[in-house]
Amino acid sequence: MTLRTALLATAAVATLAPAAQADVNIYSYRQPELIQPLLDAFTAETGIKTNVAFLDKGLVERLQAEGDRSPADIILTVDISRLAEAVEAGVTQPVDSAVLQENIPAALRDPGNQWFGVTTRARIVYAAKDRVDPAEVTTYEDLADPKWKGRICTRSGTHAYNLALVSAVIEHHGEAAAKTWIEGVKANLARKPQGNDRAQVKAIWAGECDISLGNTYYMGQMLADAEQKAWAESVNVLFPKFEGGGTHVNVSGVAMTRAAPNRDEALKFMEFLASPGAQEIYAEVNNEYPVAPGAKASDLVASWGDLTPDNVNLMDLAGHRATALRLMEEVDFDG
Template sequence: MKTPLPLTLTLPLAALIASPALADVNVYSHRQPELIAPLFDAFTAQTGIKVNTAFVDKGMLERLRAEGKRSPADLVLTVDIARVKEVVDAGVTQPVDDPVLIAAIPANLRDPNNQWFALSTRARIVYASKDRVAPGEVTTYEDLADPKWKGRICTRSFTNDYNVALTAAYLAHHGEEATKTWLEGLKANLAKKPEGNDRAQVKSIWAGECDISLGNTYYMGQMLADPEQQEWANAVRLEFPVFEGGGTHVNISGVAMTQSAPNKADALKLMEFLVSDAAQEIYAETNHEFPVKADVKRSDLVASWGELTPDTLSLEEIAQLRPAALKLIDQVDFDG
């Protein structure tokens, strides 16, 4: 076996444990390899420390549990607060009481016990038809339940993690009764049954099947980079709704150190690098996401989408409310 490059590995478990090349920092990642390779390349260039990545799309928690103290993984990189909390709650991570991380990341974007840290944020916003929706017509999440949108909204399944997190945030702001009413109103406004992913909803707007949809911001960057999807992207603009009395809902990509962490010192160096200005700029440029550090410039493309006023709700609170949010989604049979 050739010595692996510091970009990505998708080796089977036995090879990952046995390979002598994996002696620097080993990362299990939910993130696509091409999205994080530029970050790890920059870290290696700066420090000389190699990063070996196993892309684990499914079964990461089961894998960590099975490996236990013998796990070669130092860090876990994942997306959505639900996945981050799932790993932490399983007891396979450890706290990192590091002043660099604590100073760099706002309190609402990290675990109170320093078990996880956000590295970037993405906003869950509205994609709106340029032709059929006036600029500024979408202002709040609450407004999406207004009958004026009847037959005009598309969305992916509301049991998807992104929509469950949005519902949990609504629940935190307004309580159970108001959230159920909102879900019922939003469902009544759907143009069709929830299906597909966020980009499929933008395609539906382009095709005239609906006028607005919910989606994460970074998908706009991905569609603009795809020749087959550019026409969809050019048919819409991004609107940044807010909660009444709050801001725009954001979710995260995050990092946690595993309980085993065989290369703890170098893993901590990588964590600190990921919240540095240089790494945050790479996140912003490569992944079309928002830096967690307020003083780091957004990419020109992301900045062109509009001004983001992120909600200040603790993501820990949103994570705790996910079961209750999912229960309400099931009660109204949103996807039915």
């Protein structure tokens, strides 16, 4: 039995209620099966219980409505835009922790210590094994080259994952060059943007396109799905880089709420997330990359190839999000 299977076998969904004792109360955008093994490990190590409210939207609005009476101590979410939104809304607080400073790289945490990335996922290229030489895909800039005309699939350009990538293009090359890049990628599309990242891999498998943009962890999800395994096995995972930079990554992150009635316990939870052991549990269950020094990616994730993350601070990318959205709309990328 694998670690992932053993952990998931013990998973149970908790319901958030005001704590009668010093528990940790969590609002989470992450699905129950993706965090419960981590919560179980935290309780086993510390004796501190966790209560979780799983939300699919409205997390920040809920915290704003609850104000200082909120029972939530911790936010768990994905994508830099959601983390930045929480900070901008004033529903988080800075956390001063030597453990977090040591274990979370500076590029993957808020400069004001309002949030901390705990795992990363790369925005990579899925490429048809039988139609694309891996040596052809080395940079993001290259995706705008006319050699890919009619060969690229992607989900909506206004989805958060693609906006984060465009924000990285802006950071590296400026707004004008980013618009030109978007126009070039659009000209190379095989079909109108649609579906999710896995749908693009299915399209490659079906011969509708040759390469697509996607997050790394979807490969793990597809390989675990009997129907989708053939899609996954039809593609290579390629790690393009920015010219002068690395591969674009995004995060799953944690923040302490402004109200945090159980601050000491919440801090223990955050520091636990940054420990190598917890990092490996979380990363393996989610098919993501741990960020703590010494923590290793799972054998499956490591098998996809070497990742050299881009070194730009994600909060800088969050600052470009509005511009990225405007450029996508100006180009009518989804049209």
